[in-house]
Each structure stands twice: as structure tokens, then as C-alpha cells.
Amino acid sequence: MGTVSSVVATALAAAVAPATVQAAPAGGVNSRNSSAAARYTGQRLDWTPCDRDPSLECAAMAVPRDWHHLGTGADLTIEVPRHRAADPAQRRGVLMMAAGGPAASGLTRPAGFVKASPTVGAAYDVVIFDQRGVGSSSHAMCQTNAEFRDFYAGDFRDRSPAALQGVVDRSKQFAKDCLERSGDLVKYLNTDQAVRDMDLFRSLLGVQKISYYGPSYATWLGAYYATEFPQHVERAVLDSNEPFAQTWQQAELGQPMSFQRRFEQDFLPWIAKYDSVYHYGSTAAEAQSTWEARRKALHDHPITIGSLTIGPNQLDNATLQGMYNADQRWRGLASVLTALEHWNTATQAEHQLVQKTFANYLSPGFAATFFPVTCNDTPWDRDLDYWIRQSAKDTTKYPLVGARELAYTATCVYWPESDAPRVKVTGKGLPPTLMLNSVHDPATYYEGAVRAHKALRGSRLVTVTGGGDHGQYQNGNACVDGIVDAYLLSGTVPAHDTTCPTKPLPVPAQGS
Known part of the structure; x- marks a missing residue:
């Protein structure tokens, strides 16, 4: 395995200037008067009751792989x-x-x-x-469940050279697996292509x-x-x-602050308010101290439930997932945190809740579209040294999401340069x-x-x-x-x- 410095040098050598392609002129698919386009615009939607919900x-509907070059590769199904x-x-x-x-x-x-x-x-x-x-x-395939679990292995807060190298290697491997297992499909997973699919759908609806x-x-x-x-x-x-x-780079750079703000200013005061129920600390500072101590304990002694391993990164994932909606998620998250504090005496119901919560995070299927879209849509800084420095700052200041920043951004560092139009x-x-x-x-x-x-x-x-x-x-x-x-x-x-x-x-x- 090479060093982080050698990885940086390789990334810099492979970097290419951002594309400057402009968005195609606005116009509905019906304005494309070619025989190639007619095979899509001439479709009829065959409506039948949905299996999942009658x-x-x-x-x-069939859509072209590439709206800008009709006839490129096999069609996709939407x-x-x-x-x-x-x-x-x-x-x-x-x-x-x-x-x-x-x-x-x-x-x-x-x-x-x-x-x-x-x-x-x-x-x-x-x-x-x-x-x-x-x-x-039509969907992409990048990694298996077992392979993608490795993407979140270890502790993203660990800034040792070996740990950083592991994060970078796993991100590089994910990008490599996407390209090898999904061929050129992932190139065409971007927002510009998707909105053209939408407009075809509109035209087929006859409006x-x-x-x-x-x-x-x-x-x-x-x-x-x-x-x-x-x-x-x-x-x-x-x-x-x-x-x-x-x-997307600016979008991801904003999230460490906003997740930390939600966690510290909203959730921790709330769980502290109900200390008589959750026993997690009577002040926000005490609740945060309890959470940090549990994270450290999971770093030293991860919990295993079947094929699921709950370590510090998994605690981060479950916590940030709980930040999305107070009414729908805070009580469940608080119950999970409480169960972890008395794990040796936790009830069967608590075990099931914990297992369900920690198993319910980003799947490899989700990642197989999330990363192509975010890496393809807009340019990324491909200087890995920059991301190592930036993620160090965000890990210190906004650790809940800042700690994983390098894993996400390094994936786009190793993603091929995209020619998606800049909108x-x-x-x-x-x-x-x-x-x-x-x-x-x-x-x-x-x-x-x-x-x-x-x-x-x-x-x-x-x-x-x-x-x-x-x-x-x-x-x-x-x-x-x-x-x-x-x-x-x-x-x-x-x-x-x-x-x-x-x-x-x-x-x-x-x-x-």
C-alpha cells in the first residue's frame, strides 16, 4: 500500500481542468425532429395497476443513455x-x-x-x-453489501497516516468498482440527463x-x-x-456545520430536558459528554449484532440520520442511545430497535447513484492534500459529519472528469x-x-x-x-x- 503522499501525487498528476460545456438550449423533446428522437417521443405509456400499491x-418508458448523443449505447428504462x-x-x-x-x-x-x-x-x-x-x-451496481460496509469501517476521526490511507483507498476502490461493474452507465447518471427524462415523461403524458x-x-x-x-x-x-x-462541493462543505448545529443546539437540549425519561444528562453539555463517551467506548469495543458491527462511525450515522425530523426520529434515537448505555441489560425490544436503527443507513444501491450524480454534476477540487487538510479542520470543529468528509470527497477526487453541461x-x-x-x-x-x-x-x-x-x-x-x-x-x-x-x-x- 502506498503512502498518503504518493496517493496525493497520483491524484494531482491525473487531474484535468474542469469542463466548460454550456447547457443545451432549452427546448422540449418534441422539438427534436430526428428519427432517433421519434423512437422515444412516439412511445405510449402502458398503464397497469402497480404491484406495490394498487x-x-x-x-x-425508454430513454436514451445520452440525450446529447442519441444512439450512444443501450437505452435505459424509467x-x-x-x-x-x-x-x-x-x-x-x-x-x-x-x-x-x-x-x-x-x-x-x-x-x-x-x-x-x-x-x-x-x-x-x-x-x-x-x-x-x-x-x-435501470440502475447501477458498484459494491456488494459486505464491500460497502467496509466503506464505513474504522473511525473517521482517526487522523493517523494509516487511517487516512485506509479511507482514501476505500473511496478509490468504490469509484473503481462503479466504473468496472456498471461500465459507462455511471457517466450518464447526472441531473442534466435526468431532467431530459422528466421532459420526455411530460410529453408522453400529453401536457x-x-x-x-x-x-x-x-x-x-x-x-x-x-x-x-x-x-x-x-x-x-x-x-x-x-x-x-x-x-456539490459547496453543498457538502456546508453540511458539517449544519448537522453539528442541529445536534448541539436542538437535539441535545431536547434529550436533556427529558433526562427523567432517557437518563442521558440533565444539560446539553452533560448529554454531549455522555454521547462522546459512548462513541469512545464503541471505538474501543464495537458491538456486534449478527453481521452488523456498531462502531464509532455507525454511531455518527445513526445520530445524523436522527437529525432530519424531530417528531419522526428523535424519540427513536433517544431510545437507542439509552439502550446502548445499558447494553448488557437491554431488553429484546431494545436489541431489535438498535439493530433496525443501525441497519437502516445508506445502502450500496443508494451509493451507486448518489456518488455518480454528485461527482458528475459539477466540478470538484481534485487536490487530495486540500481535502485532507479541510477534513482535519471539519473533524475538529464539526465532528458529527466533518469526520466522514474525506471519505465522500475522495470518491469524487478519483471519479473521472465529467462532461455533463454546466447549468x-x-x-x-x-x-x-x-x-x-x-x-x-x-x-x-x-x-x-x-x-x-x-x-x-x-x-x-x-x-x-x-x-x-x-x-x-x-x-x-x-x-x-x-x-x-x-x-x-x-x-x-x-x-x-x-x-x-x-x-x-x-x-x-x-x-x-
């Missing part, structure tokens, strides 16, 4: 479900959704969306798709314009779609916004767009959302003050839901940027 209809408008007589159009990630599957989401917002479901055909590379669509709802990464997807096809957008709601006017989001030609974000969102940090809002001309930003949930619409906040429903149903937008108060934090369940 309230939905499912179909599949799975598309829909929920028909509950009142066809009052139907006002199509609402297209997308899932986050990048790499989350969304096949059954229209059913849940309509159940949560029946008035919107009555007015729209709600449709979604599994993005190329994801779920039931000139769609409305759109997308959370998290789907804000990036929606902003790119609106930029490349503004003439096909009627209304758009972007919920919990990635900094889509910037780069500049401006909002030109769009109707007013509605943007939602909480001030302490851990994954899509508020500061980045504000910059995205400034770039998206004519948008209105609804700031949820005092909270930090990721995903604001249909999250139990009547203020947010009222604004979004009025916009989707009647086109009403706030005259200016506005605010909504956060909903109350959860209380422990009785008997916890």
Missing part, C-alpha cells in the same frame, strides 16, 4: 407511477414529484402525497419516477406544462428542469433546498416559484437555501423559524401547508418572502 398505475385526480371534472393538470437523495426511490410516494393533501390530489394527476440509476429503473413538487435533492433536479425547460413549468415548490446555484440557475422565464426551508435544516443548510433563492429570480422563500426539520410540506405545520396548498390550487403566492413558526417539539411517548 391505488396507483405504473408504466415504463419506471413511472401515477395517481389519477380524484375528481376528473375538476382536474387542473399534472403535478410531477421527484424523490431526494440523489438516489431515493419514489414509486409509491404519490399515494402518500395524495393521502396527506387530498384537495391537491383531487385537482392533479400526481406522478413521479424512479430516476435513472435508481430503484426499479404542455407541469406543476412540480420536490424535496431535498429534488430541489436541485427541479431547479435544473425549470432552467432548461422553463416553458413547460406552471408552478414549482422546492422544499428544503440544496444550494443548486452552486456546486446556471437564474429563474429566467419562470412564474413565481415557492421555496421552503427551516433555519436549522441539517442536510440542506439554510445559508445555502438563501443563496439558491437569490439566484432563482422571482422566487418566494418561506422560512420556518425556530425549527430544523428536513422537509416542510406535509410535516404537520399548518402555516406551511396552507401556503403551499393555496399556491398549487389557485396560484396564490406570498407578495414577499415570509415566515412560518415551527411546530412544537415532540414529547416522549408515555411509558418510554
